[in-house]
Amino acid sequence: MKKDRLYYNLSEYFRQKYGRRLGKICIDGGFSCPNRDGKCGVGGCIYCGERGAGEHIDATGSIKEQVLSALNSGKPDGRYVAYFQNFTNTYAPINVLKERYDAALVDERIVALAIGTRPDCIDDEVCRLIADYKERCDVWVELGLQTANDKTAKIINRGYTLSCFENALKMLQKYGIPVVVHLIVGLPGESLDDVKQTADYISGLNIFGIKIHSIYVMRDTRLAEMYEAGEYEPPTLEEFVSGATYILTHISPGTVVHRLTGDCPKDALIAPEWNSDKHKVIAKITENMEREGVKQGCFFSPKCK
Numbered sequence: 284m285k286k287d288r289l290y291y292n293l294s295e296y297f298r299q300k301y302g303r304r305l306g307k308i309c310i311d312g313g314f315s316c317p318n319r320d321g322k323c324g325v326g327g328c329i330y331c332g333e334r335g336a337g338e339h340i341d342a343t344g345s346i347k348e349q350v351l352s353a354l355n356s357g358k359p360d361g362r363y364v365a366y367f368q369n370f371t372n373t374y375a376p377i378n379v380l381k382e383r384y385d386a387a388l389v390d391e392r393i394v395a396l397a398i399g400t401r402p403d404c405i406d407d408e409v410c411r412l413i414a415d416y417k418e419r420c421d422v423w424v425e426l427g428l429q430t431a432n433d434k435t436a437k438i439i440n441r442g443y444t445l446s447c448f449e450n451a452l453k454m455l456q457k458y459g460i461p462v463v464v465h466l467i468v469g470l471p472g473e474s475l476d477d478v479k480q481t482a483d484y485i486s487g488l489n490i491f492g493i494k495i496h497s498i499y500v501m502r503d504t505r506l507a508e509m510y511e512a513g514e515y516e517p518p519t520l521e522e523f524v525s526g527a528t529y530i531l532t533h534i535s536p537g538t539v540v541h542r543l544t545g546d547c548p549k550d551a552l553i554a555p556e557w558n559s560d561k562h563k564v565i566a567k568i569t570e571n572m573e574r575e576g577v578k579q580g581c582f583f584s585p586k587c588k
């Protein structure tokens with residue numbers, strides 16, 4: 284007998300929408316980040332590496348070449364999401380944004396455009412441009428909130444406040460652009476109670492999707508310095524599993540779970556060791572949910588914001 288699903292993952296969403304699996308092509312769009320170049324901050328978020336959270340991307344060649352290279356190594360009849368992943372992919376003049384997004388939509392095999400960015404780089408002009416792509420393909424924007432706690436936001440040097448996130452979300456939703464929110468479990472200074480508060484906050488937002496990242500300490504980051512100085516201790520696997528389970532059980536059952544782990548290149552990972560095995564992490568979350576007899580949205584209440 285088919286088991287009830289524990290959470291609504293991206294593969295299921297794709298199967299419902301397209302009747303098939305979709306591949307993801309992660310693109311380095313050649314952007315920068317205002318939290319690195321001095322516009323709103325320097326040094327970046329404390330966990331962010333030199334590649335702006337895109338360490339695994341092979342950025343050889345232009346955007347079109349990156350996409351074509353991925354398409355050529357996939358199945359000829361495959362269908363894909365073009366995902367502008369690293370740095371801040373709405374941080375450029377509008378004509379440059381259009382040029383770069385257009386370059387990724389090489390042919391009918393690209394059926395969706397996903398754009399990762401910061402809330403302080405969203406305005407009406409950007410929303411209008413992104414909304415225009417809805418005529419050509421599926422579109423969504425990914426915002427790296429990580430935590431709803433403004434004190435933690437300062438510790439991690441995120442460079443914007445929760446109210447900035449709220450304004451960007453409202454604006455994107457006004458243009459009918461689906462939003463995926465990224466959260467991190469295990470940030471410095473945060474306990475399980477902080478994760479719960481962020482989850483309760485998120486559950487009231489009517490978002491399309493969520494990415495839950497387990498924090499990792501990556502080489503050559505400010506977080507690595509803190510770890511080495513004994514100022515930061517990453518969560519245990521059990522602590523991460525508790526946080527992820529709380530989030531899953533409190534968000535809407537209709538929110539698509541895009542990710543449940545953080546992905547650090549193995550040769551750059553300092554800690555925690557368990558982060559190197561994402562299958563094990565997902566298995567532990569599943570095990571925990573089965574043991575507790577819970578599933579996504581079982582404690583969801585839209586009023587708990």
Ligand code: SF4
Pocket residue numbers: 316317318319326327328331332335336369370371401427441
């Ligand atoms: S906003 Fe993204 S790219 Fe910019 S510093 Fe933070 S994690 Fe890195």
